[in-house]
Amino acid sequence: MPMAALQLCERPVVLFDFDGTVADTGRAVMTSTRKTLAARGFSEAQMGDLRRMIGPPLWKSFHDFYGFSREESLVVADEYRAFFDELGPEEYPVFDGIPELLDGLVAQGKRLAVATSRMEAKCVDMVGELGLSQFEAVVGMNPPQGRETKADSVRDALAALGAAAGDAVMIGDRFNDVEGAHAMSVPCIGIYSGAAAPGEHEAAGADAVVHSVAELAKLFAI
Structure with missing residues (x-):
């Protein structure tokens, strides 16, 4: 495993994309x-x-x-x-292993937030419906508040936790997660969980790549 990936997993704040990363939407x-x-x-x-x-x-x-x-x-x-x-x-279940991963991260003392391209109010509802109480903040699109891009969500998720870019790592399943995180100087772990084309994360410059939730958990020593 690359040393860089191990160092990413030591960061105290973990931001998650929602669609295709946390929930199988x-x-x-x-x-x-x-x-x-x-x-x-x-x-x-x-x-x-x-x-x-x-x-x-x-x-x-x-x-x-x-x-x-x-x-x-x-x-x-x-x-x-x-x-x-x-x-x-029932139409957008949580991916297998995600609740256990989130619980494991919280047990390590990490702080978790969602940074999504979905409209924020809807994502807050969905996170609640799915019983994902591990997230301290759910931040998504909200044009009146100046959030129209993934980078905006990443920026404001960090702000919601009072965290700096150097404290955080992003996890996402598409190229725009990598690009949005990098725009805010946050490294990104790309996960191949269905929607991404082969090589998409590598082409976008992901800092680490995993192919399953189990592999992601292993990366975080869970």
Whole structure:
């Protein structure tokens, strides 16, 4: 194991992405995206691979992948959220091993927070529904408070804990987690848990890479 990865795991603050890292929201995201685009007249062929919607900020994905303007994308993202809100927690279960990992980190004295690209109020609800009381803060998109990017969430999650970038490590399952963490000078461990393409974390410059929750727990000596 690289020495750098071991040193990352000694940091006292651990920030987690939510979708695809803590909770297996892939099916729920793809179902909601399919309904949203179908209502907008898209064919299955035009929708393409819906897995790419898991992780990055919604409006940006609708903009980048489906040709909506920024203004339209914000509206389409709201339409998507209406479909997602119809789903219950059984549609976005916690990944196997995550509760034990979180408990183990807390037992080591680490402080945990969520830094997500999901709208903050919804993520707070979802974390509560899933019984994840280990997180001291859940920080997500909140445009009125100036949070529109992963980097914004990372910045404000650190602030919520009164922590500095040098105290923290980020864990995420997509390239935007790595990029958002690095924008705030926080190293990032990339986890391959479903949505990332092979090599995605390495290409984004992840500071360490794991392929399962079990491997992540081992990295933290849990």
